[in-house]
Amino acid sequence: MAQLLNTEFEGRMGPVLRLSLWTAILTVFTLGFYRFWMKTRLRRHFWAAVRPDGTPLEYVGKGIEKFTGFLIALVVLALLIGVLALLLVYASYVLFNEDFEAYLVAAVIALPLVYFASYRAKRYVYARTRWRGIRFALEPAAGRYALVAMGHLLLALVSLGLMWPRMTFKLEKFRTDRTFFGDQRLHQGGKWTELLRPFLPVLISVWGSAVAGGIIAWRFAESANAESIVIALLPLFIFIGMLGAAFFYTRYRVVALRYLANHKTAGGIGLISNLSFPSILGINIGGYILTNLATAAATFAVGALASLLLVAFYPGLSHLGIFASGAVSDGTSIGEEGMPSAEITVFFALFLYMVTFLFFSVFRQCFVVFPTWRHYASTLSLTGGEHLAQIRQRDRDEAGQAEGIAEAFDLGAAI
Amino acid sequence: MSAAGPWAPIPDGVRCELVDGKTAARHVVYALLRDGALDLSYTDEAGIELRWNWPLSHLRHVEGQGDLTWGKAPLGVYSNVMTPTARLYVRDGHLRAALEAEAPNLKRKTPVTGRGRLIGLIVGAMASVAFIVFALIPLIADQLAAGLPVEGERALGDKTYQQVRDSFGTVFPLNECTGAEGVLALEEMEARLLEVSDLDREAVQLTVLDHDMINAFALPGGRIVVMRGLIEAAEAPEEVAAVIAHEMGHVAHRDPTRHALRSVGTFGVLSLVFGDFAGGTVVLLGVNQLVNAQYSQGAESAADAYAHALLPKAGVSPGALAPLFERLKAKYGDSEGLAAHLASHPALGDRVTRAEAAAAEFEGEEQPLLSPLAWRDLQAICGDDKGDRKRKSNSVAP
Numbered sequence A: 001m002a003q004l005l006n007t008e009f010e011g012r013m014g015p016v017l018r019l020s021l022w023t024a025i026l027t028v029f030t031l032g033f034y035r036f037w038m039k040t041r042l043r044r045h046f047w048a049a050v051r052p053d054g055t056p057l058e059y060v061g062k063g064i065e066k067f068t069g070f071l072i073a074l075v076v077l078a079l080l081i082g083v084l085a086l087l088l089v090y091a092s093y094v095l096f097n098e099d100f101e102a103y104l105v106a107a108v109i110a111l112p113l114v115y116f117a118s119y120r121a122k123r124y125v126y127a128r129t130r131w132r133g134i135r136f137a138l139e140p141a142a143g144r145y146a147l148v149a150m151g152h153l154l155l156a157l158v159s160l161g162l163m164w165p166r167m168t169f170k171l172e173k174f175r176t177d178r179t180f181f182g183d184q185r186l187h188q189g190g191k192w193t194e195l196l197r198p199f200l201p202v203l204i205s206v207w208g209s210a211v212a213g214g215i216i217a218w219r220f221a222e223s224a225n226a227e228s229i230v231i232a233l234l235p236l237f238i239f240i241g242m243l244g245a246a247f248f249y250t251r252y253r254v255v256a257l258r259y260l261a262n263h264k265t266a267g268g269i270g271l272i273s274n275l276s277f278p279s280i281l282g283i284n285i286g287g288y289i290l291t292n293l294a295t296a297a298a299t300f301a302v303g304a305l306a307s308l309l310l311v312a313f314y315p316g317l318s319h320l321g322i323f324a325s326g327a328v329s330d331g332t333s334i335g336e337e338g339m340p341s342a343e344i345t346v347f348f349a350l351f352l353y354m355v356t357f358l359f360f361s362v363f364r365q366c367f368v369v370f371p372t373w374r375h376y377a378s379t380l381s382l383t384g385g386e387h388l389a390q391i392r393q394r395d396r397d398e399a400g401q402a403e404g405i406a407e408a409f410d411l412g413a414a415i
Numbered sequence B: 001m002s003a004a005g006p007w008a009p010i011p012d013g014v015r016c017e018l019v020d021g022k023t024a025a026r027h028v029v030y031a032l033l034r035d036g037a038l039d040l041s042y043t044d045e046a047g048i049e050l051r052w053n054w055p056l057s058h059l060r061h062v063e064g065q066g067d068l069t070w071g072k073a074p075l076g077v078y079s080n081v082m083t084p085t086a087r088l089y090v091r092d093g094h095l096r097a098a099l100e101a102e103a104p105n106l107k108r109k110t111p112v113t114g115r116g117r118l119i120g121l122i123v124g125a126m127a128s129v130a131f132i133v134f135a136l137i138p139l140i141a142d143q144l145a146a147g148l149p150v151e152g153e154r155a156l157g158d159k160t161y162q163q164v165r166d167s168f169g170t171v172f173p174l175n176e177c178t179g180a181e182g183v184l185a186l187e188e189m190e191a192r193l194l195e196v197s198d199l200d201r202e203a204v205q206l207t208v209l210d211h212d213m214i215n216a217f218a219l220p221g222g223r224i225v226v227m228r229g230l231i232e233a234a235e236a237p238e239e240v241a242a243v244i245a246h247e248m249g250h251v252a253h254r255d256p257t258r259h260a261l262r263s264v265g266t267f268g269v270l271s272l273v274f275g276d277f278a279g280g281t282v283v284l285l286g287v288n289q290l291v292n293a294q295y296s297q298g299a300e301s302a303a304d305a306y307a308h309a310l311l312p313k314a315g316v317s318p319g320a321l322a323p324l325f326e327r328l329k330a331k332y333g334d335s336e337g338l339a340a341h342l343a344s345h346p347a348l349g350d351r352v353t354r355a356e357a358a359a360a361e362f363e364g365e366e367q368p369l370l371s372p373l374a375w376r377d378l379q380a381i382c383g384d385d386k387g388d389r390k391r392k393s394n395s396v397a398p
């Protein structure tokens, strides 16, 4: 008898909004240092909402772990970013009279680091996730992962994107085959070629618009009577191509995720995912519209409040009313009598910037991440539930430096 | 499922769910609250009857799961401090309420360990970052600035110039003032000063930006930006020239290049510390640094000395700087913005004294730097209407 266990999702928008708003405020007032605890509390909340077979997932990570992991990474990265960036910018100006090359080289250096860091981050999160009291785990292999990822990336690049689905599959398999639930190792089945078909529309959009654009530019560029309409259409053409690519890539991501989930097993236990692309698309479009509207409204409200405060202290600003903080942060009339000083100006500009930034992340959390999470969870089922009794506990993985570098780079910004 | 089968008598107590933290099996367990303890009895897969006894004082909430719900009803999740991976899931409202009321230590958290290590880590990390920002980066930046070829320096200057214009403009970049006669007057002033300096003819490029600030600053590659506010606040071309001569001193000593390279490293690290990934902080602080460049006291004195040596050769008294400073001081004496800014510069009073001392030694004949007509053209470089505008003013000393 194969037991089918469905996943329940118990969470409402209200508590998520309250929690993320409150922790975001704490983050602003601690100059960003509360962000480690903010993320931890949000994760606990999100994990607890997901209930396979009615039992909530648990996130047992601690803010302090994230903080110390960040401190260690900070020293390494400060050297890297401070000194290396300086050297690169210098070299770039010496050799090329611009700093574009510096950023290029920096990106090439950063790329393997990003994969390395993201694997480490996953290892920490898995090590702090439990269900039915049993720990998850990811074997330490971040260095290998970064190396393998670089190989796949190069292959994808050389094959003009054709090998991209292979990379998607192989990297997922790399991680899944090193993932444990208790003492049970997970296994990624399936074939990468199955992902090729959903990826083809992406390739066609990208290369189609590139080739068509190239032909148009080549055919009409030198013709004397310059078919200006065709040339003018070129940007439009490229825009449509990119829009198509973005659309099909989102679809590819969802289809790939579903395929990969459906071919994961853990001993006799399997997964069934009924992820739906239209739902995800709707969540994203609606979610981001709401996020931007809410961010604009909230930032305006805070700006108006800050303005009242400013006007109270600097009567010279009263003619600006609720727009005073905006004007001040733009550097209008600094230093005049009854006007704020340059330092206060910079402070206000920073404050408004931070506030906008945080509001955006709060609302995105509520209107995009939360519904996506709910959709992922509620479309997921487990098969072979009777095999769970054979899975035994595993020892705790310290995963010492928590998310370290990933934290500093804000990888996996979702939660 | 259980070996006892559906016909077995239902045990006493409330039906709950238990995981033992050893296997992923979830057991139906009957919980009975008596004598300050929770009796848990269940039958495991092997058909063996098990009894657990959890004293209420051992009961803990699972952090973050203290107030979960199950539909509309509350879902209690408890662990035992002695078996921290075991979980009891209570869906019965009465039992949960009783536990919440009677278990005394539900909210107690596991004590933080390694506090000493943590403090050491924080101090160590702060010291390392401070060393990198305040010692290593300036050291390297100074070395590199000395080796940067002129073209590279100029490219760096153009880039920083764009940043300043972009960030001070509201929607469009800040306007560059290009009134034809005004530019001619500006070029005349530039030529007069360069002629007598030890700098190349190409080494300095003067630009006026349309902004109220009373400010002028030098950028890498020898671009010297004068804000409209400064020209409006000046009462004679010599006052403007004196400020420019000071900035030429910075250019000659390559202060702006060193400074720009330093901020490349420094602000990258700062944005890392504060977790600002959009990089807005970097741009904001960076531009502020460029415009309100606070060079070291030594660099400022050196630039002053440079100006005091240069001005007489152009037939301008080094004292030309003094009246502008004095007027600023009279007007803004204790205005906090000015005072705050000057704190980092050699004291304003000192600078005036030194300018006057240099002026006392000046024996040459004072020649007007620009004709009255050219001076009027320069004042109108940003367009005529600007000249008559309400005199605005600002803190920043050159």
Ligand SMILES: [Zn+2]
Residues within 6 Å of the ligand: B246, B250, B295, B300, B303, B398
């Ligand atoms: Zn100076």
